[in-house]
Amino acid sequence: MPDREKFPVHTGGVENFDLESGRYMKVWQGPQHPGVTGNMALELVTSGDEIVDLKTHVGYLHRGFEKLMERRKWIQNFPLVCRICVPEPDFNEYLYAAATEELAGIEIPERAVWIRTLNLEMARLTSFLMWLGGQAGAFGMGTIGQWTVTMRDFMLDLFEELTGGRIYHMYIVPGGVRGDVPQGWFSHVLTTLKNVEKVLDDIELVLFNNAVFKKRAVGLGVITPDMVDYYGITGPNARASGVARDIRKDRSYLIYDKLDFDIITGISIGVDSDIFGRTRLRAAEMRQSISLIRQMIDKMPEGPVHVSPPNVLHWKIPAGETYLSAECTRGEYGYYIVSDGSDKPRRVYVRGPSYTHAVALFEHMAPGTNIADTAGLMVSLHTYPPEIER
Amino acid sequence: MVDLKALRAEMDKRYKVIEISEQRTDLAFLECDKIDVPDAVAYLRDHEGYVHLSFITCVDRLEDEQFEIVYMLRNHEKKHDLGVKTKIDRKNPVMDSMHNHWAAVATYQRELREMFGIEFPGSPGVNRPFALESWAGPPPMRRDFDTRKYSEETYFPRPGRETHDPAEHMKKTQYPGRADL
Numbered sequence: 001m002p003d004r005e006k007f008p009v010h011t012g013g014v015e016n017f018d019l020e021s022g023r024y025m026k027v028w029q030g031p032q033h034p035g036v037t038g039n040m041a042l043e044l045v046t047s048g049d050e051i052v053d054l055k056t057h058v059g060y061l062h063r064g065f066e067k068l069m070e071r072r073k074w075i076q077n078f079p080l081v082c083r084i085c086v087p088e089p090d091f092n093e094y095l096y097a098a099a100t101e102e103l104a105g106i107e108i109p110e111r112a113v114w115i116r117t118l119n120l121e122m123a124r125l126t127s128f129l130m131w132l133g134g135q136a137g138a139f140g141m142g143t144i145g146q147w148t149v150t151m152r153d154f155m156l157d158l159f160e161e162l163t164g165g166r167i168y169h170m171y172i173v174p175g176g177v178r179g180d181v182p183q184g185w186f187s188h189v190l191t192t193l194k195n196v197e198k199v200l201d202d203i204e205l206v207l208f209n210n211a212v213f214k215k216r217a218v219g220l221g222v223i224t225p226d227m228v229d230y231y232g233i234t235g236p237n238a239r240a241s242g243v244a245r246d247i248r249k250d251r252s253y254l255i256y257d258k259l260d261f262d263i264i265t266g267i268s269i270g271v272d273s274d275i276f277g278r279t280r281l282r283a284a285e286m287r288q289s290i291s292l293i294r295q296m297i298d299k300m301p302e303g304p305v306h307v308s309p310p311n312v313l314h315w316k317i318p319a320g321e322t323y324l325s326a327e328c329t330r331g332e333y334g335y336y337i338v339s340d341g342s343d344k345p346r347r348v349y350v351r352g353p354s355y356t357h358a359v360a361l362f363e364h365m366a367p368g369t370n371i372a373d374t375a376g377l378m379v380s381l382h383t384y385p386p387e388i389e390r
Numbered sequence: 391m392v393d394l395k396a397l398r399a400e401m402d403k404r405y406k407v408i409e410i411s412e413q414r415t416d417l418a419f420l421e422c423d424k425i426d427v428p429d430a431v432a433y434l435r436d437h438e439g440y441v442h443l444s445f446i447t448c449v450d451r452l453e454d455e456q457f458e459i460v461y462m463l464r465n466h467e468k469k470h471d472l473g474v475k476t477k478i479d480r481k482n483p484v485m486d487s488m489h490n491h492w493a494a495v496a497t498y499q500r501e502l503r504e505m506f507g508i509e510f511p512g513s514p515g516v517n518r519p520f521a522l523e524s525w526a527g528p529p530p531m532r533r534d535f536d537t538r539k540y541s542e543e544t545y546f547p548r549p550g551r552e553t554h555d556p557a558e559h560m561k562k563t564q565y566p567g568r569a570d571l
Contacts, residue, residue, distance in 0.1 A: 059521035067531060102414075229441040232494045250469045251416060322413055323462055323471055325444070336462065336473075338449050349447040351462075360493040389521040 017045050017053065024052065029374060031060045038385035040358065042378075046371055054366035054374075056359045062389040069348045074100055075174070075312035077345070082168045084350055085387050087130050090123040091328045092350070093172040095335040098253075099324045100174050103339050104309070104317045111303040112176030117254040118296045119162075119171060120326070122189075125196070125289045126155040127329045128282055131382055132203065135279055138376040139213050144203055151199050154192045161185055176306035186297045193290050204283060208276075217275040221365055221377045224273070231364065232356035235331025237381060240266040240281045241273035247327035259295050261288055275380040282329075282382075316343050330354060330382045352387025359388065392470045394418055397438065405430045419473040427476045428486050431461055435491065439465040440472055443491070446498035448506045452533040455480045457508060461488075478508070487513035505531035 017024045030041035039060035045053040065084055069077045081096045082089030094116055101108065129152040133145030156166040161182055163169040171178050207213055223233060223241045238245055246263045248256040262268070264284050271277030309315060319341035325334035331353030338347040362381060369377060394410055397420075401407045405426040412418045422430050434440040440463035449458040454477075461474040478485055487510040489496040499510040500520045507529035510516050519525065527544070528535050561568070 057523075059519075059523055062521045064530070067537065070533070071537075230493050232443055232492055234442075245466055250466065320413070321419070321473075323417060323444070323473060325471070332444060334444060334462075336445070336447060336460070347447075347449045349445065351445040355445070355497070356494040359497045364493065 023047055027371065030057075033375075038383075040383075040385040040388075042366075042374060044366075044371065044374070049371045051366050051369055051371055051374065054363050056362060058359075058385055058389045061386045063386075065390045066348055066350065069345055071344065073313065073343050074315050074317060074345060077348070078173060079168075079170055081350075082170060083386075084390060085328075085333075085352065085384055086167065087384065088123045088127040088328060089168050090119050090172065091326055091333045092335075093170065094120060094254075095324050095326055095333065096337075096348075097172050097174050099322050099335045099337045100317060102322050102324070103320050103337065104174070104315075106175060106307065106309060108176045108307060109304045111180075111301050112305045113254055114296060114300050115177050115181065115305060116172050117256070117259075118293060118300075119169070119177070120254070121289050121292045121296070122155060122158065124329050125286055125293070126152050126159075128286045128289070129155065129196070131282065131329070131379070132279070132286075135275075135376070135379045136203075136207055136213070138379045139216055141207065141210065141213065144207060147199050147203060151196050154195065158185070158189055158192055161188065173306075174312075175309045176304075178306070180305050186300075189293065189297065193293060197287075197290060200283065200286060208280065208283075214276065216373065217279065217376065217380075218272070219274050220369065220373055221275045221278075221380055222273055223361075223365075227361075231361045233331070233361060234353050234356075235327065235329070235382075236278060236281050236285060237331065237357060237361075239264060240271065240278045242267045247325055247332060251325065253324075253326060255296075258299070259292055261292060264288060275376060278380050285329075314343065316341060317345075325351070328353065330357070330384070333387075350387060350390050352384070352390070354381075354383040354385065355388050357381045358383035358385065391415065392418070392465070392468050392472075400438070401430065401433075404433060416469055417471045417473070419475055421475045421477075424476045424478050424485070427459075427461070427474060428488050428491070431463070431474055431488060432491060434463055434472065434474070439467050440470075442466060443494065444471070446495065446502065448502055448508065448531075450480075450506065450531070450533040451477070452480070457483055457506060459485060459502075459508070483508040485510055487511065487516075489513045505529055507532065 019026060025046050027044045027046055028041060029044060031039045041057040043055040043057060044051050065080060068080060081092040084092050129148045133148035136144035159169055160166050162185060163171040223237055225241045225243050227233060228238045228241060228243045242265050244263045244265045249263055264281060266273050266277050266281060269281060269284050271280045317339045319339055321338040323334060323336045325332050333353060334351035336349040337345055340346040362378060394412055398407060398410050406423045408421040410418060410420045442464040444462040444464055446461050451458055456477045457480050458475055458477050463472045485508055487499060496514050499513045500516050502508045503510060503516055504520045504522055527540055
């Protein structure tokens, strides 16, 4: 337990640190810092090398997406939404497309639903690969980052073959997906998955048996089950604490009810909900993702992949509102869309899981930890700043 | 599955429910009086199982001179989302703070104050800027905020830069001589 005497009394959310006393020092970590994911600044007040207060500062990536979307036609927002989250743009595409389809009453063909799910699971695997390298790198193991980023690049090759784009795909469009799968693509996917699995074996051997990683990550950044509701924690951060919640099972959107998988929690794989446990859980979810992709390739139905919506330049969507959520790598990703019957959305609100993880939760977890662990702790919450400020 | 009629009956006993509407089997919207919202949300959280707050946001109903605030709640056991909505006066936008209900509420309220100019008296740190440090203009997410006018008045134009109407420009450069477009 940290020494409580170091912590001044908080009243009304305002802390008064006497920086002149020589007991405290203010340190800014970010906005450009290798240990901070994306552009985000952490304002730390330290006592020795212990953090006594942390404030998250966002806004360095604010591009005003929600405002821009109100000024553009429904179809013009498609190249925009994927840019909200760089490492996994597909969830934005799917949610925006599915929400507009729901409001407009468009049914999409079955094969398109399957390809969408396949696309989302591949995005999940790609994003986790990037994250795993970041988590190891935050504890000084840069080599693992090189392995995972190489594997991520092979995954991006698959996306390029399928959609023409590596990072931003703009593949999931209203009415289905933009085009059918190219010939031989499924076999390329299966080959790449085999390679990813091999590298994953190596990583698990190197990372989870590494004495430095174990010493630093075990017992650090614990999330208890009773924190989950109060702090609005979703995704692997919540599941590692033993709370079995997965929107893929809860809402069973797309075709997740036809696939064979179980919710992975910290209890089911026998880990604690610290950084070490969360890393193990995410590695297990990567393997689950690989298994889901294989199942989908096995059972993929034939048929059309797109139905044409009405002339998209004059496309008016009936008045209404809806909220759709999906399980992304970090938790609940959601789109709340309000239409007033015109050719532009009235309001689009993007709910990113990092909003609660990086601000309320991180500000609560950081005090009492060591300044050298800030980066590792932050990466273990898997936060991406652009979805906080949108 | 959630029985909306039973939920409405329970809510009607305690609060003034204006409307409850079903969008999907797993999503409904409930409209309440402004004064009832903090209690109604606490009731839904403690007695109806809506333990998770997905988000708080605002829709600008400019033509009705109202802001619509939406609290999206989730019941994990019944797998149901419920959006609690309320309308507040746009000329005097003040809403009761709910920062004691969930930890993230204070952040949402900070953002709403910055983006829409809605006041939440008593919410911790609500006056600190969120994403827009040193922003001096009007709240930017309001619908009457004209981004183009603001940027023309605030920033100077770069010399040698032209702007075209996209439709006219496309006609001229891509389809010259086509009268039917």
